[in-house]
Amino acid sequence: MSTTGRGSTFTINCSGFDHYGVDPSILNPVFERKAFRPVTDISVPTRVNISFTMSAILDVDEQLQLLSSFLWLEMVWDNPFISWNPAECKGIVKFSIAARNLWLPDIFIVESIDVDKTPKDLILYVSNEGRIKFNKPMKVSSVCNLDIFYFPFDQQNCTLTFRSFLYTVEYMVFGMEKEVWEITDVSREIVQAYGEWELLSMKKATPKMSVGTNLYDQIAFYVTIRRRPSLYIINLLVPSSFLVAIDALSFYLPAESENRAPFKITLLLGYNVFLLVMNDLLPTNGTPLISVYFAVCLSLMVISLLETVFITYLLHLATTQPPPMPRWLQALLLHYIRPRRCCPTVPQRENKDMGPAPTHLPDLKEPAELVGTVSGPREVGSNGCPESTGSQREREAQKQYLVELWVQFTLMMDTLLFRLYLLLLISSVITVIVLWNT
Incomplete structure (x- = not known):
């Protein structure tokens, strides 16, 4: 084995190689040059x-x-300072140092x-x-x-x-x-x-x-x-999607039911608790798209609750003190329900304030259920005149018809707002999915 350096040549006998290892002393000339880059030029x-x-x-x-x-x-x-002939050095081709x-x-x-x-x-x-x-x-x-x-x-x-x-x-x-x-x-x-x-x-x-x-x-x-993403899909996206889906399905609870608003409030509180518990899984720096998605879901649930409050208020107003309905709104309402209405009820005299004769509206509870049992007209008025009894019946029928119109309007508004809610929900989800796929 030989090691050569610029201006000097070291010749080392291969007797330092055997099957049990290498004698460290044969590499001392190389070890002494470890402070310098190993080049001949x-x-x-x-x-x-x-x-x-x-x-x-x-x-x-x-x-x-x-x-x-x-x-x-x-x-x-x-x-370049290290080389040897394996044939002369027990067949050793490499060793560790x-x-x-x-x-x-x-x-x-x-x-x-x-x-x-x-x-x-x-x-x-x-x-x-x-x-x-x-x-x-x-x-x-x-x-x-x-x-x-x-x-x-x-x-x-x-x-x-x-x-x-x-x-x-x-x-x-x-x-x-x-x-x-x-x-x-x-x-x-x-x-x-x-x-x-x-x-x-x-x-x-x-x-x-x-x-x-x-x-x-x-x-x-x-x-x-x-x-x-599997961990975050299971722990973040799936529970959030379930809560929003349940909130959307809660629109199928009857509008006049007293359970819809408390149910939505419970869902909203549950969603906030979910966000607090899973906050540790979200990045702490910047605003990821999933945080925007959660904010949109929370906003939709709040909008859903506000819609329920609005519909409940309209139903309460319609069944207690229904205000006069504008003629354009009454005509629009009757236009949309005309294809589905049945035969008219007992004909009444034409009235300028009330418009067309009252009709039976499908999928609507009887006014007695919404307003309460209306007292039947007395056989004879206080003055004993049959005309007084007829006027009382006409007023009650007109009020009943007005209640029907306002209730039907409320139910139509509930359906319309539900469809707008679904449209907003679906468009938001599609937007987020498209952004994630890009």
């Missing part, structure tokens, strides 16, 4: 081939804009904000041609521009840039030990085995970094990761 840059495996995505902190990952960094370079005994390239990740906590007592492999392979485990906390608007269906693009801290392009250049697709496939298989995130793709670029008059070589890897 100082004008020739050292080429360091880089590869890594992303074995885990530990955390994505949206508030601090950090990506925490675990990498196995592999660096390969040549040391403590990394502290040889020169190591000072490669770091530009985006990393944490101190390198790599263990110091690492091992590297040396081949008979002087090729050195060094595997280095790294826990990296790197700055990443995170966009959480599409949470939990978001994809993040982060960059890992490898560069030398001291050596410019005159002294160190970078290459690839493996192709990017190989790095991606191996990393994807490992990362997909567990965790919240999955690795989608990697791309490579080799931009030069200029710092003042110095130019540094570097390799940038653009990593695309995607969140697994």
Whole structure:
């Protein structure tokens, strides 16, 4: 075995090799030069081939804009001072050496904000041609521009840039030990085995970094990761959708029922409790689309409650003190219910204030049920005149007809507002789904 340096040659007997190991003393001349870059010509840059495996995505902190990952960094370079003939040295083609005994390239990740906590007592492999392979485990906390608007269906693009801290392009250049697709496939298989995130793709670029008059070589890897949304779909979207669906179905409770408003209030309180309990699952930085979705659902439930209050007020007004109905509203109402009405009730005299004769309206309770039992006209008036009895009957019939019109108007308003509510709900859901799919 021989080690050569510029201006000096060291000849070492292969008797230091045997099947039980290598005599450390035969490499002392190389160990003594570990402080210097291993080249025979100082004008020739050292080429360091880089590869890594992303074995885990530990955390994505949206508030601090950090990506925490675990990498196995592999660096390969040549040391021209080390070489031997395996045929003369017991057939040994490579052996391991403590990394502290040889020169190591000072490669770091530009985006990393944490101190390198790599263990110091690492091992590297040396081949008979002087090729050195060094595997280095790294826990990296790197700055990443995170966009959480599409949470939990978001994809993040982060960059890992490898560069030398001291050596410019005159002294160190970078290459690839493996192709990017190989790095991606191996990393994807490992990362997909567990965790919240999955690795989608990697791309490579080799931009030069200029710092003042110095130019540094570097390799940038653009990593695309995607969140697994199943946890958030089950715990956030499904319960929220169920509550909103139940709120929409509550419109089928009778409008005159006293249970609709309390039921909607209970749903609204339950939805607020749900948001408070699940708040820890939402990102704390920015405004994701899912928060907008929850706000829209909460607003729809409030609108639904206000609609119920309005309909209840109209029914109460119609069945207690119904005001005179404008002629245009009465004509519009009769126009829409005319195709469904049956034969007219007992004919009445034409009245300018009341308009057409009262009709029997379908799907409407009898006025006696809404207003209460109306006292029947007495056989004889207080003055004993039959005309007085007829006038009393006519007034009661007119009031009953007015109640029917107002109740029918209230029910039509309830149906109209329910359809508007459904239209607003469906359009909101479709909008959110389209935005998530983009």
